[in-house]
Amino acid sequence: MAFMKPLPKDLHPELEKDFAIFEDILGFVPNSLLTMQRRPDIVKGFGVLTKAVMSPDGDVDLGFKRLLAHFASRAAGCQYCEAHSLVAAKIHGISDEKLEQIWDYKTSNLYTDAERVALDYALAAGSVPNDVDQDLMDKMRQHWTEDQIVEILGAICLYGFLNRWNDSMATELEEAPTEMGQKILSKGGWDGKRHK
Numbered sequence: 049m050a051f052m053k054p055l056p057k058d059l060h061p062e063l064e065k066d067f068a069i070f071e072d073i074l075g076f077v078p079n080s081l082l083t084m085q086r087r088p089d090i091v092k093g094f095g096v097l098t099k100a101v102m103s104p105d106g107d108v109d110l111g112f113k114r115l116l117a118h119f120a121s122r123a124a125g126c127q128y129c130e131a132h133s134l135v136a137a138k139i140h141g142i143s144d145e146k147l148e149q150i151w152d153y154k155t156s157n158l159y160t161d162a163e164r165v166a167l168d169y170a171l172a173a174g175s176v177p178n179d180v181d182q183d184l185m186d187k188m189r190q191h192w193t194e195d196q197i198v199e200i201l202g203a204i205c206l207y208g209f210l211n212r213w214n215d216s217m218a219t220e221l222e223e224a225p226t227e228m229g230q231k232i233l234s235k236g237g238w239d240g241k242r243h244k
Contacts (some may be wrong), residue, residue, distance in 0.1 A: 050220045054082030063088055066095035073102065075135050080128070080210060080219050081158035094209070100201040108199045111140040116200055117207040118150070119167045120174030127233075127240055130226035131205065134232060151236045162191035166200055171193065173204045174211070218242050 055075050056065060063085055067077045084091050104110055114137035121129035134147055149156040153167055165187045172179035188197055213219070219242050221229070229240050 052083050054079040055085055057082060060085055060088050063091050066091050066177045067094045069098055075139060075224065076222060078132065080214050081217060082193055097206060101206045106199045107196045109135050111142040113203040114140055115142060116166060116170040116203045117237060120204040121211050123171045123174030124211035126215050127238055128219050128221050129207055129210050130216040130233060130238060131221060131229035134228045135225050147232050150232060165191055167203045169205050173201060174239035212233055
């Protein structure tokens with residue numbers, strides 16, 4: 049059960065454009081933002097950051113940025129964000145086949161060497177304590193430019209905020225991410241509950 053109840057979407061009409069950002073990403077306004085709107089400026093600020101990090105004008109594929117977010121959330125143990133990020137990955141072009149092999153990314157031929165090292169980086173950067181070391185950064189530089197690494201880390205850090213928010217609020221998972229989690233993530237131990 050959530051520690052705070054989400055507020056109605058239409059409570060703050062001035063947030064309509066901010067909520068629209070997330071409807072484009074997920075197909076709905078997440079409960080996290082409906083709770084967050086108790087402080088509308090936080091929603092607005094988070095919307096600005098999300099637009100900057102998840103810009104379609106970047107050098108890193110939008111769907112792949114959502115996979116990075118998934119791995120950072122996995123490292124943090126936030127099951128809410130693990131499921132949300134996969135819904136967004138699918139909406140932004142990641143195939144069902146690739147999603148179904150997410151637990152096997154190290155060996156699946158659907159993932160490139162560049163993707164594998166970036167996903168390893170997301171796990172390391174999302175861990176507490178942080179596990180990014182020189183060896184991993186050297187591997188990143190073999191596949192990604194500095195601009196791309198900044199963009200990759202932006203996606204990881206964006207979800208770092210959400211991981212803390214949703215686990216601290218025990219945010220209730222919505223229907224679409226629950227279904228995604230049950231379909232894809234449950235075979236890896238995901239149960240949709242707040243991590244222990």
